[in-house]
Amino acid sequence: MAQEALDLFMKFLEENPEDMAAAKELRGREIVGYARAKGFSFTWDELQARQALIHMIEGT
Amino acid sequence: MMELDAQTFLFLILSVGIALGFEFINGFHDTANAVATVIYTKSLKPRLAVVLSGCCNFLGVYIGGIAVAYAIVHLLPVDLLVSVNNSSGMIMIYALLLAAMLWNFGTWYLGLPASSSHTLIGSIIGVGLVHALIEGMSVSTGVNWAKAFEVFLSLLISPVLGFLSAWLLLKALQRFAPDPTLHKAPEGETPPPFWIRMLLVLTCTGVSFAHGSNDGQKGVGLIMLILIGILPAHYALNQASDQAEINTCWAAAANLQNYVNTHREIVDQAIAKEDLSLLENQELEFPVNCGVQHALDAAANIAQKLGGLTSFSDLKDEDRWSVRTDILCLADAVTKFLKIGTLPTQDRDSLTTWLKQLRSPTEYAPDWVLIAVATALGLGTMIGWKRIVVTIGEKIGKTHMTYAQGASAQAVAMATIGLADVMGLPVSTTHVLSSGVAGTMAAGKSGLQMSTLRSIALAWVLTLPAAMIIAGGLYYLFHVFFS
Numbered sequence: 001m002a003q004e005a006l007d008l009f010m011k012f013l014e015e016n017p018e019d020m021a022a023a024k025e026l027r028g029r030e031i032v033g034y035a036r037a038k039g040f041s042f043t044w045d046e047l048q049a050r051q052a053l054i055h056m057i058e059g060t
Numbered sequence: 061m062m063e064l065d066a067q068t069f070l071f072l073i074l075s076v077g078i079a080l081g082f083e084f085i086n087g088f089h090d091t092a093n094a095v096a097t098v099i100y101t102k103s104l105k106p107r108l109a110v111v112l113s114g115c116c117n118f119l120g121v122y123i124g125g126i127a128v129a130y131a132i133v134h135l136l137p138v139d140l141l142v143s144v145n146n147s148s149g150m151i152m153i154y155a156l157l158l159a160a161m162l163w164n165f166g167t168w169y170l171g172l173p174a175s176s177s178h179t180l181i182g183s184i185i186g187v188g189l190v191h192a193l194i195e196g197m198s199v200s201t202g203v204n205w206a207k208a209f210e211v212f213l214s215l216l217i218s219p220v221l222g223f224l225s226a227w228l229l230l231k232a233l234q235r236f237a238p239d240p241t242l243h244k245a246p247e248g249e250t251p252p253p254f255w256i257r258m259l260l261v262l263t264c265t266g267v268s269f270a271h272g273s274n275d276g277q278k279g280v281g282l283i284m285l286i287l288i289g290i291l292p293a294h295y296a297l298n299q300a301s302d303q304a305e306i307n308t309c310w311a312a313a314a315n316l317q318n319y320v321n322t323h324r325e326i327v328d329q330a331i332a333k334e335d336l337s338l339l340e341n342q343e344l345e346f347p348v349n350c351g352v353q354h355a356l357d358a359a360a361n362i363a364q365k366l367g368g369l370t371s372f373s374d375l376k377d378e379d380r381w382s383v384r385t386d387i388l389c390l391a392d393a394v395t396k397f398l399k400i401g402t403l404p405t406q407d408r409d410s411l412t413t414w415l416k417q418l419r420s421p422t423e424y425a426p427d428w429v430l431i432a433v434a435t436a437l438g439l440g441t442m443i444g445w446k447r448i449v450v451t452i453g454e455k456i457g458k459t460h461m462t463y464a465q466g467a468s469a470q471a472v473a474m475a476t477i478g479l480a481d482v483m484g485l486p487v488s489t490t491h492v493l494s495s496g497v498a499g500t501m502a503a504g505k506s507g508l509q510m511s512t513l514r515s516i517a518l519a520w521v522l523t524l525p526a527a528m529i530i531a532g533g534l535y536y537l538f539h540v541f542f543s
Binding site for chain 2: 002003004010013020023024026028031045047048049050051052053054055056057058059060
């Protein structure tokens, strides 16, 4: 359920601005741990893959 | 075996190191392009994907040819190319390499859209223009504008071609391969069905290979300029050429000598189009000016020096350099003949063939250069994945891609870049792939990716001028302090 969990985590962050602000301060793998503590399970590789996909789509 | 003094050796290591640094940064800048799809779709584990991509980049450089390498080199005016062994020539190469590396690294670090191709081409134009201004020449002579126009056209058309082809391919897949599995985004932990997985792995491999063959060659061309500048006696001509290759070059020069002798009207038309102010300026820092009127002398010199020669190593050091200079000058004159609109087709075909044969000993890359560039690019690609910085934001929660979209965009990028390689044209791998993705999104009715269009536009309005300014500024500083 990795990519779906990532979507749900992002939805959670959008609905909770304080958590969003906290997550933005985190680096790399810390985000994965933070999400897990909130009940969302995905790996660092899966999070990186989604970021890489954004780079690819946007040409950055 | 060459013997080098310590200073030359250190200079050589530093110079080649800078060029390899450019390729390494290019590799990790473009990692996402190569592996994002296969990792996102769980077709491959990240470690395997980046190693496979790195190896394919390596192979792409090694067996992808050198036509693109010399398309980049020929953006520089021929007067620089025949003077690359003096200080102005060398600082020009350093300025453009450092500028390209700084901009590539800076845009990666700041997460700004950038294209390595636009960066490199902007840098070349920047140093060419500043050089022309310093020398009091017309800016029209600072860059080989005819080649620059060809390159710009390639950079402009390739994303459009990528967009349209990917749009068409996805539409065709929707019609002829309507399997719903293919047209959905990855779900859950399991990888896609075997055939989709193979399709994605194959197209990822192709994109990595194509990236190596096009982007790697840009570094190969610049390293060759550095080698020719620092060790002209050894690298001016391809010393691995056999007697047959030397004979072919000699025959081309003899044919051109005969052509120039018997077609004065063509020569006169080419001379009439030349910038004579450059040729009449005797105080230029670059000691050699190639004018069309010298074509006959150049052809005669080549024919005389190469007649009966079995190996370039039999020539004296200074003769190797003068043969290279004559080849480049004669080739430049032939290029000017080819621009004459009234040139008969038969003449055009003959001149094109002779031009290729003539240039052959000067357009080469030793195996060790290919391997070094391939290794730098491959390692950059492998390490780049580790350096992807996650930026939490709303985009992460809204970005998805179906298997068909990923495969279509990658297949189109692979084919477009491969076609550019065959035609000897540099393209932006990033732009071709991202516009391909945008094409699939438009075909899949996911909306047009405005961010992609913005990125491509930024490369033209930001990267190109920025690289020109940085490279031109560095060249001016180096000129003041070191020339």
